[in-house]
Amino acid sequence: MPQERSHRTPLTLVTGLDRTISARIAHTLATPGTAVVSHDLRDVERGRVTRTVHRIDTDGHDEFSLDDIDLEHGCVSCTLRLDLLPLLRTLHRETQVSRIVVVLDPVVEPENVALEVNQTVVHVPGLPPAPAGDDVCLSHTVCGVDAARWLADATGDLTLAEAGLSAAEDERTLAQVAVGQVRFADTVIVERADSAAGAWELARLHAVLVRLAPAAGMRTLNSRQPLDAALMARALASGTAESPHGRPRRPFDPLLSGRPDLTADCGVELMTIEATRPFHPERLHVALDALLDGVVTAQGRLWIAANPNDVLWLDSAGGALGIRRVGTWLATDPAAAADPQQSATAAFYWDDVHGDRHTSIVVLCHRAAPDEIRAAFDAALVTDDELAAGPRALANLPSPFGTDHRDPCDDLETTDRSATVDQTEGENR
Structure with a gap:
């Protein structure tokens, strides 16, 4: 033996x-x-x-x-x-x-x-x-x-x-x-x-x-x-205890772990995109093009109006970008079990109307202008008038996003939201 x-x-x-x-x-x-x-x-x-x-x-x-x-x-x-x-x-x-x-x-x-x-x-x-x-x-x-x-x-x-x-x-x-x-x-x-x-x-x-x-x-x-x-x-x-040491990243882990430098250097800059209202799905699809040129990588959580219950994870590198479902917001089922990090994140973003729904993205630029990226994503958020139409109208907006989406893509067809959901934390292809 x-x-x-x-x-x-x-x-x-x-x-x-x-x-x-x-x-x-x-x-x-x-x-x-x-x-x-x-x-x-x-x-x-x-x-x-x-x-x-x-x-x-x-x-x-x-x-x-x-x-x-x-x-x-x-x-x-x-x-x-x-x-x-x-x-x-x-x-x-x-x-x-x-x-x-x-x-x-x-x-x-x-x-x-x-x-x-x-x-x-x-x-x-x-x-x-x-x-x-x-x-x-x-x-x-x-x-x-x-x-x-x-x-x-x-x-x-x-x-x-x-x-x-x-x-x-x-x-x-x-x-x-x-x-x-x-x-x-x-x-x-x-x-x-x-x-x-x-x-x-x-x-x-x-x-x-x-x-x-x-x-x-x-x-x-x-x-x-x-x-x-x-x-x-x-x-x-020479490394620190904050590096991964074999621990895979989870969707609700801090996006700026390791205390990176947020100042610009040689045209390289980390920027954050934060929003507490959802994205209009079609306008977001257009805004994503801003991440496909002059950006090393972007990662983070997305709240899209047509997917009100889904935590969507954005992950880009160079000219490739993917979005996939990684869970549900606690606001959809407050009694549901959640890992401690998700609970802590929910407490930070909690709103009496929308619960813990939010968008938080970190973008590492090397040639792109952060202000232009931020403007593109700000323009993709739903307007006050669209919010006033109510949750049902927002959920029925035409959307190119289902449970899995990759850019660049060839068209802007509405996807089947009843498709099988991939909740794994493995690679996105």
Whole structure:
């Protein structure tokens, strides 16, 4: 029988769009007692994945294994559920393993891995069914950033397939993955700083990163500075308790966690959009275009007149934007159970007429003018006359929003509001 432990094994994720940078980061973490795991997903659509496991025992001896894994259904989720998660449970029981490092393929978003680790029940021969999170503790995520390319990738509209990183049916964009990787990081390693197009461009990149991951530790290196174990140790120690540390974001968490800088720097600025009246759905659809150019990312809660009971979550990165339902306002059912953060948010926004319904969005601009974005969203709010028509009239306004919406879109057709509701907190595609 595998050995049982009374404590969970620490798990570190290494993420980023650049495979070489991720490999260098992993090399610095390969200390005695560590198992370093990676999956190469470049051939996953054919049902084949290459897995590498590098074990360094407590005496510093190395052991490598390289295996081709055949999957019945070739996809990222299958790789996680059928191979990585069971492997984590097995490595936890190896006496020579005191830490696990997982190097994620560039197409994998670390927040989704965290969800899988904590929620997906794994079946391993000889063990009771349980999530891998019962055996491992995701304590740290390190993200590697290429100073020469990252900002262009994070603000464009290329899909992963167009960039040659994923299968044709994967509609996610480079921007969505790049932003998600940095946002979930506890430590950011910026490499190739001397490859950036000048000091101002490097400063602009830093201004974006420190606002996207304000609680993370950060180190910036040029091509002549080696990334070694000592530097990595200092980088890991420079983060704060407010960074994610493996905790996925929930819709009612503070949108400005980590105390980011709200002043402008190199044209980069965080702005907030707050409203205590609903949006007119068609005018909002037009206003969303303001977030598709010159904006790194936007996230937040939406109150739309045609969806009066639904908490809608907006999430944009570069030229891609999605809106999905993530729950209901407490005003629709005050007796319903809610997590403490939702209750605290409801108390802050509570209104005698509309309850806790509100809009709260944070926008990270790098070229767009915040005043123009704010004006576009202000113009999309329902007017006093529309409010006076009453809740029934507002709920019957024609709407392009159902339970799931993505921009850019091809038309403005009314969607079926009886469609199946996705209440998960996973990725939006």
